[in-house]
Amino acid sequence: MKEFQSDLSSALRLNIGGKKFWTTIDTVTQREPDSMLAAMFSGRHTLSQDPNNGYVFVDRDGKHFRHILNWLRDGVVPTLEEAEYTELLREAEYYQLLGLIDGIQDDLNKRKEEEELRTELTRTDIIKCIQSERVRFRGVNLSGIDLSKLDLSFVDFSYACLKNVFFSRANLQCAKFRDVDAEGAIFHNATLRECEFTGANLRGALLAGTNLQSANLQDACLVGCSFCGADLRSAHLQNADLTNANLEGANLEGANLKGAKLNSAKLKNANLQRAYLRHVNLRDTDLEGAKLDGANLLGAIR
Known part of the structure; x- marks a missing residue:
């Protein structure tokens, strides 16, 4: 493994718990600059990169990481079942994505209010x-x-x-x-x-x-x-x-x-x-x- 070299304009290959994603340094650092995810690729930390394929490995479940990337790209909270929201919320909390956390909680509260109306x-x-x-x-x-x-x-x-x-x-x-x-x-x-x-x-x-x-x-x-x-x-x-x-x-x-x-x-x-x-x-x-x-x-x- 070689050290990850930060380049804000470069493509970024991520291996999240075995699931592979392509994105950019800009995407993971700009929308939520104070998050742990942004800090990982800010150039201030040393990360290991697979010399064979260039992927940076992160030991987290990759099931919902595409939703995290879409949030960072577009700022849109996905529409999911409540159980999946709970799983995504756990990942958002790990990466310290405060905007996504607020968005998920707002959606859950709105659903609760609508469910009460439909009772x-x-x-x-x-x-x-x-x-x-x-x-x-x-x-x-x-x-x-x-x-x-x-x-x-x-x-x-x-x-x-x-x-x-x-x-x-x-x-x-x-x-x-x-x-x-x-x-x-x-x-x-x-x-x-x-x-x-x-x-x-x-x-x-x-x-x-x-x-x-x-x-x-x-x-x-x-x-x-x-x-x-x-x-x-x-x-x-x-x-x-x-x-x-x-x-x-x-x-x-x-x-x-x-x-x-x-x-x-x-x-x-x-x-x-x-x-x-x-x-x-x-x-x-x-x-x-x-x-x-x-x-x-x-x-x-x-």
């Missing part, structure tokens, strides 16, 4: 919450929970994950569902009067028999939803995607469907009196027996 609530938890004066479940994951028959009026569910939630016969008057993911949720016979569903994903949801009077469903994804017998009087459905939706027997009197997609939608026996349907494409829509008295059909494609 599943029970029906009992929800009942306790709604007894308070103002209730918000913004951004909370409530997937699959049974919230049937509860009084959830005025509750703010905006940005929450409500996949397959059971809201049957619940009172949700004036509740907010802005940008929620409620794919497959069941609202059968629920009261949704004056609710806000702007930008919500309700793909495949069951809304049969619901009261959606004056509800705001603008820009919502309502693909494949069932609104059979629902009360949608004066509802706002501008730019909503109702492709393959079933609105048989629904009351859409005075509803605004400007820009709505009704491809293959079923509106058999629906009440569309005084509904706003200007320039809507109704070509593939089933309108058998539908009431269109007073509906604004100017420019509609039929």
Whole structure:
């Protein structure tokens, strides 16, 4: 073995516990100049170099050393599983890379906070919450929970994950569902009067028999939803995607469907009196027996 000669512009070959890496002196010394790793190659220390291949051997596990090099190159903390973060943290502490240590700890704390937010609530938890004066479940994951028959009026569910939630016969008057993911949720016979569903994903949801009077469903994804017998009087459905939706027997009197997609939608026996349907494409829509008295059909494609 020969002594390692420092040259700040030279390539550097490292053998970390049997794993080999190529980098430069600049990379290992510039981002974290006060680290032990930088000190090793500062020229102040004597290191042994293999005369046959030029590798400097460091007796540490090389499993995560590529993440250390990437941190030194780009300053980006890798995304890893918690167990791997613990291993990387151990190596960062050994090499005294304080910036990387802080970055890992920040990521672990952030994950902990997010995990606490994702903690599943029970029906009992929800009942306790709604007894308070103002209730918000913004951004909370409530997937699959049974919230049937509860009084959830005025509750703010905006940005929450409500996949397959059971809201049957619940009172949700004036509740907010802005940008929620409620794919497959069941609202059968629920009261949704004056609710806000702007930008919500309700793909495949069951809304049969619901009261959606004056509800705001603008820009919502309502693909494949069932609104059979629902009360949608004066509802706002501008730019909503109702492709393959079933609105048989629904009351859409005075509803605004400007820009709505009704491809293959079923509106058999629906009440569309005084509904706003200007320039809507109704070509593939089933309108058998539908009431269109007073509906604004100017420019509609039929």
